[in-house]
Amino acid sequence: MPEGHSVHRLARQFDDVFGGQVLCVSSPQGRFAPGARLIDGHRLVSSHAHGKQLFLGFENELVLRVHLGLYGAWSFGGDEEFSGASSIGAPRKVGESEQGPDTGEGPYAGPPEPVGQVRARLVSAHGWADVRGPSACEVLTIEQAALIRTKLGPDPLTAAAGEFEQSKGRGTPAGHQSAARAARKEFVSRLAARRTPVGIALMDQSLLAGVGNIYRAETLFRTRLDPFKPSSKISSRKAGVLWDDIVAIMADGVRDGKIITTHPEHRGEGPVWPENAYYTYQRQGRTCRLCTGQISMAEAAGRKLYWCPDCQRPARD
DNA sequence: CTAGCATGATCAC
C-alpha cells in the first residue's frame, strides 16, 4: 500500500480537484452502496490525511474514511481542470510510482465504464475518482472519525502538511511549529515506554502514523539503528534524530511522489529511480551501499525486514 | 493459465 506520503498527496489532490464542489458518489461494485447514498449530492468541504488514512468531510457533517490497505488504489481522470498525478496506490511491480493523468480522447464526456471492482466513485463536473480494493471505505459522523484519529499516533507529515495549509491561507506558522514540536516530543516519549524492538515499533500506527515497510527499513539504516534493539534502550536524543529523519524522508516523498532515501554520493550507476532509491529495502543479498557487507532480510511480525548487520550493529548506540 | 506476491491491518485461537 502507499505509505503516508502518498495519502497526503491524495488529500491534496482531492482538495485541489474536488474541494468545494458537489459530488455524485456511487458504488459501481455495490459493496459501498449504502454509504455512498449518505454523501451522494453533497459538497466536499475538507480533505485530510492522518497516517495512511484519508478523511473527506462533506457539508452534511459526514466523513468518508478510506484506508487503502495492502492492495487499494485511487485513479483519477477528467478534463484539463484535472492536473497532477492521477493514480495513487499500491504499486504492482517493484519501483512503480504514480501514473500519468487519464485525460482521455477529445472533450470530457464523463467518467468511463468502471474497470474492475470499483468500490466507490466520486464524480464532479470536471472529473472523477475511483477507488478499488480498499481495506476500509466507510461513512462516519465527525465524532466517529475523531475517535478513530485519537487511536493514531502523531503523523510525521504534520509539519509538511502545515506548509500546505499556510499556502492555502489557513493556519499560522507558529501554530504549525508548535504542533510539530509536540508531535516529536510525543513520539520520543511513547517510544521510550516500549520494550518491543524498534523495527517492530515503527510499524505500529498507534505509536506514529504513516510509516510503512519501506520507510521503516530506510530510516533505520540512515540512522544506523539495529532493528532488533528494544525501543526503551534508545536514548531520547537518538529517538529525536530518528523522528527528524522520518520527517525528512517522508516530506521528500510528498514532494517527489515516490520514495527516494539515498544520498547522491551513495548511488551507483544507472538512474536514481528505482534502482538507486533505497539503501536496504528489497536489497537482501546485495552489497551494502556504505560497507562491504551484504543486506539481510528476515520475517518479523509477518512483514519482511531489511537491514545491514554491519552498519546497523547492535552495540552502535 | 495459475500460484505467488505486495509500500496493511484485523481477527481468532
Next chain:
DNA sequence: TGATCCTGCTAGC
C-alpha cells in the same frame, strides 16, 4: 502466530 480481507501484476509452467 496464522488466516483472512481483497486486487492486480508477474514469474513460471
